[in-house]
Amino acid sequence: xxxxxxxxxxxxxxxxxxxxxxxxxxxxxxxxxxxxxxxxxxxxxxxxxxxxxxxxxxxxxxxxxxxxxxxxxxxxxxxxxxxxxxxxxxxxxxxxxxxxxxxxxxxxxxxxxxxx
Numbered sequence: 001x002x003x004x005x006x007x008x009x010x011x012x013x014x015x016x017x018x019x020x021x022x023x024x025x026x027x028x029x030x031x032x033x034x035x036x037x038x039x040x041x042x043x044x045x046x047x048x049x050x051x052x053x054x055x056x057x058x059x060x061x062x063x064x065x066x067x068x069x070x071x072x073x074x075x076x077x078x079x080x081x082x083x084x085x086x087x088x089x090x091x092x093x094x095x096x097x098x099x100x101x102x103x104x105x106x107x108x109x110x111x112x113x114x115x116x
Contacts, residue, residue: 014080014081014109014110015079015080015081015082016048016049016078016079016080016105016109016111017049017050017051017052017078017079017082018049018050018051018052018076018077018078018079018101019051019052019053019054019060019061019064019076019077019079020032020051020052020053020054020074020075020076021053021054021055021056021070021073021074021075021076021077022053022054022055022056022073022074023055023056023057023073026073026074028073028074028090028091029073029074029091031091031093032074032091032097035093035094035097036094036097037051044113044114045098045101045102045105045111048105048109048111049078049105049109049111056070056073063082064079064082064083065082065083065084066084067084067087071089072089072090074090074091075087075088075089075090076088076101078104078105078108078109080108080109085108085109086104086107086108088100088101088104
């Protein structure tokens with residue numbers, strides 16, 4: 001009986017993802033790619049909300065629902081179970097991206113930042 005309860009809890013967990021909407025020629029997207037992208041999958045935030053990419057002109061990936069139209073690149077859309085729950089429009093630079101993104105995760109998900 002315990003195994004059934006434990007596996008049901010795992011199945012009920014939400015899927016959290018971060019979609020980066022970009023487009024060719026976007027200088028701010030290129031800056032994010034240079035400054036954040038290499039480290040992102042290795043961070044606590046990146047492991048909690050794995051990154052997906054979407055081209056601005058192609059619309060949302062199949063099965064994904066944005067709350068409203070994306071007008072700027074990059075736009076970072078936080079998803080829970082394929083539905084938008086929050087977003088960051090634009091790239092504020094490396095020094096500001098991490099605290100803004102961490103706060104967004106804390107405000108909208110069960111994310112708990114690492115304590116040092």
